[in-house]
Amino acid sequence: FAGARLIRDEAIGLNRADCVLLCDAHPPIRYDVLSIDIGSAPRSDDVPGAAEHAIAVKPIDRFAARWEALLTRTREMPRLRLAVVGGGAGGVELALSAQHRLAGLKGDTVEVTLVTREALLPSHNARVRRLFEQILADHRVTVHAGSAVVRVAPGVLLCADGRRVEFDEALWVTQAGAARWLADTGLPLTPEGFIAVDDRLRSPGDPKIFAAGDVATMLAHPREKAGVYAVRQGPPLAANLRRALAGRRLRRAVPQKRALALIGTGDEQAVASRGAFVAYGPRLWQLKEWIDRRWMRRYTELPEMQPEPGEGPMRCGGCAAKVPAAVLGRVMGRLHPATSGAVMIGLDSPDDAALISFPGAPPLLQTVDFFRAMVDDPYLFGRIAATHALGDIYAMGGTPESALAIATLPPARAPIVEHDLFHMLRGGLDVLEPAGAVLIGGHSAEGAELALGFAVTGRPRPGKLMRKSGLSAGDRLVLTKPLGTGAILAAAARGLISSRLVEAAIATMVQSAGSAAACLLEYRASACTDVTGFGLLGHLLEMLRASEMDAVLDPEAIPALYGALPLLGSGITSSLHADNVAALAALDPVAQLHQIAPLLIDPQTAGGLLAGIPADRAATCLAELRRCGYQAALIGRVARLRRSEPRIRFEAGAAQRVPELIAAK
Ligand SMILES: Cc1cc2nc3c(=O)[nH]c(=O)nc-3n(C[C@H](O)[C@H](O)[C@H](O)COP(=O)(O)OP(=O)(O)OC[C@H]3O[C@@H](n4cnc5c(N)ncnc54)[C@H](O)[C@@H]3O)c2cc1C
Structure with missing residues (x-):
């Protein structure tokens, strides 16, 4: 907007x-x-102990989380002494609101004490101050005005006048300070x-x-x-x-001399204060609510973003901007590219990366990825693009060695192009270098959009190559990241979801697959791939075809990013989604109608690894993946092929069942 x-x-x-x-x-x-x-x-760094032992009211997002934690903590306490430091409008409002909320939970066992250096509400008129003294007393809030807190020790406020105020929890709402x-x-x-x-x-x-x-x-x-x-x-x-x-003349922006302050009293009433004016009652609380909520709605209830006039429907970035699998398949089928003796894994048995071996030299894994930006922040985009590119090497069980970058940037003034290119490549390097890969070259060009990719070279670990083929009946299928990045990014591009959901999706997209691959190798994965543009189903089908197997998935076990399922349910999908629909034909007809089906074809950017693990190691492998920080899940098992083409059916608890091979004996 x-x-x-x-x-x-x-x-x-x-x-x-x-x-x-x-x-x-x-x-x-x-x-x-x-x-x-x-x-x-609130300035807390000039009072020793305040930062450690009291909860600052700002930043507000951190305060909200700490307040919830406080409520949980105090639930079991026989009584609660809450101290509020600061007697301005914020401190008074917070003391009364906290008293009201806590008394609702804990009744008379709550004692709230407000400590303030000056008089209560020093910037308001005497009538407002007197009224609040009365309201605070009525709400059983003890006030120590004119008492400056000079130190905070665990459980006690120490004041300049020698007063000690003992507390179980303390909130810090003192005068505003600057960074x-x-x-x-x-x-x-x-x-x-x-x-x-x-x-x-x-x-x-x-x-x-x-x-x-x-x-x-x-x-x-x-x-x-x-x-x-x-x-x-x-x-x-x-x-x-x-x-x-x-380069035009600036406008003056002189603020109004006075503003109406509406200070809540915690019990759905408020006091209005402006100059010499004072009023009190429930209608003022309703007015305050109306003003605040109306203002918030302007930033939370936004109309859906529309494409620019003359443009087609909004197109997604990341791996959702891939050429559809069917188109790619047809093109490759017509090309008949030549091969050579050095190619050990190439287009005739495609995998996540190609493997080449020249005489006298160790074999090398090679892969390339490239897509347009799916986030505004070029540094973050660089990190996601590099994480995504390395995924192919990790999926093969390899170690990354080097990378070439390819980038396009829209035409702009040189300093802007320089800034964006630097940020993208810095983001890429901050992922490549910790992974052990060096950037050895690349190419940049003007293009319609910000886009970035990497051609990565890696080494296979001797005897530990993971392929898409190799699944055995009974293997458990493990997925190392939740699904849904395609839907979340599509919704974000249209301004439909909160940034918290986007942040959660991005956190998975910048999570390296390196430790996951090491873990899968350790637990002797029978086959592995990374889940990207063709969605879980598309990539699982590639594994099943290469292994000549079927699969049974547990729909309840498939991990989804928060918010992804409702979005898909309401038809919010990424631009590649429709082209992935063909893969649904591999599901049995009942499964095709399941609410999770659209998630299985959601294109993933820097998605998780999908692997087959021998059944007897699956639980410990999963525990290890989770210990490494992955939101991993056992999502099903591999079954014998029943027809010429792989089929996938749903079954509750599919990953828990006794392996079929053993059961058959
Ligand atoms: C308990 C309480 C109740 C209040 N009630 C009222 C009221 O009823 N009416 C009223 O008018 N005022 C009230 N205020 C005051 C009001 O909250 C502030 O005056 C107002 O929020 C200031 O707006 P701002 O945009 O300048 O700063 P903020 O709203 O504080 O926003 C600053 C933003 O900058 C971000 N930020 C901070 N540091 C950095 C950094 N280094 N880098 C990047 N980002 C950063 C923060 O995360 C935040 O998003 C109250 C304050 C408190 C504490």
Whole structure:
């Protein structure tokens, strides 16, 4: 919608001389103009022990997880003493909300104490302060105002006036502070460490740098740190960033003098405070809810992304952008390429990688992969592309040795092309090098889209080559990663799902198959392949044809990424999905109607390894894979071929049954 590229990482510094932002897990990101909008967090690093023994309310996503953990922890405790440090609007609201929630769980055994350095709600009028003193007392929240916490020891707050407040859990909601790294940027800051900006939201010390929200303080119009001011700065900030890039005059963005604060009291009521005005009641809570939820909906309930006018339906990237299996098969069938004595595994018995052996030299595995980007972040794309390319070598039981890169980038200004190419290749190197592969060359070209691939050379381990063929009846089928990346990425491209689901899918796509392959070799896998564009079914069928076997799958055991099944159920599929449908014909008619069937043909990018493991080793192999961090599962077993073409049927507990060969005896 915004045409913006999302990169998930933490900014940790700034090199203004080179105009680059330094990140925790990415190479530096270059900018023409930069807007720093990283908010604030309660200052806890100047009070010894606070960071270790109290829960900071920001970052809010971490707080939400820690609050849930707190609720679980306290469930078994006979009583709970909760301390809240900070008596501004955030601290008061949190103390009352926490008291309400905990009292609902634990009744009278909850004691909430609020400790604050100054008076309660110092930026609000005296009537608001008195009203909250009464509300806090009515809700049995003990208040120690004028008591500065100077140290936090395990289970106790130590105050400057000698007071000790014992606690089981402590929440830290003190004054907003700015990130420490800002001090090293050389930008003009306020004494509290916030970025000073003019009334155009631009730093007076650097015309390329803007800031808004809690992290910024407008020198001529300082305001308290509150969301009402932050959100209103968004539109003028966006306009001024565009104007700065276009060399146009910037617009002023002077904030309103006062804002209406609606402070919840935990019991579905709220207090309204603005200047000398004060009001209290349930209607104000409803108003607060309405304002907050309406605002959130603008960013969570988005219309579906549509293709650009004149373009066809949206096409997926990654392995979902593969040429369909049937097309590829027909082309290869017509080509009749010549072969040579050096080719040990080639097109006449295709596998995940080719094996060649020249006289007097050790055999080599060779494979190539290439596809267009499926994520915005070029560094992350580089990591996924390299992980995917190495999968073929690992599936053959080999060790990667070297790689050649091939990349296309859309035409753009040289610094932009340079930035994107560097990030893609750096991402690739950060996967190749730990795997033992060196980048030895490559080719780059202008193209319509960002695309990247690697031709990887590896060595087979002597006597340990894993092939698609070799499955025996009774072998257990193990899959090392959950399925569903195709559907998740297709939904993400259309703006249909939350970033959490995408993050979970990406986490599997950057997980190396190296340890999984080592584990499968150790447990004497009879055959192996990696699950990619043709989906689980397409790749399983390749194994079954090469091994002349059938398979029995347990539909309940097949691991799926969270969210993938509902998406597929509602028809959200990747662009290659329709071409993979032909593989469903191998399923028996009942299985074809099962809700999991679409997942079996979902194209995977950097998907898991699929292997046959002798039945007596399958459980320990699975345990070892899981110990290595894979969301692996035993998904079924191999059965004798009943017709000329392999068939696949479903059976509950298919992987658990006694091996058929043994049972037949
Ligand atoms: C308990 C509580 C209740 C509140 N209630 C209200 C209220 O009712 N009304 C109101 O107006 N205000 C309220 N506030 C204040 C309000 O939350 C903030 O003023 C507002 O969120 C500021 O918006 P922002 O965009 O500047 O920063 P934030 O909302 O904090 O967003 C900053 C973003 O930057 C990211 N970030 C931080 N550091 C980095 C980094 N180094 N690299 C990359 N990303 C980074 C963060 O993850 C976050 O996503 C409350 C605050 C608290 C603590």
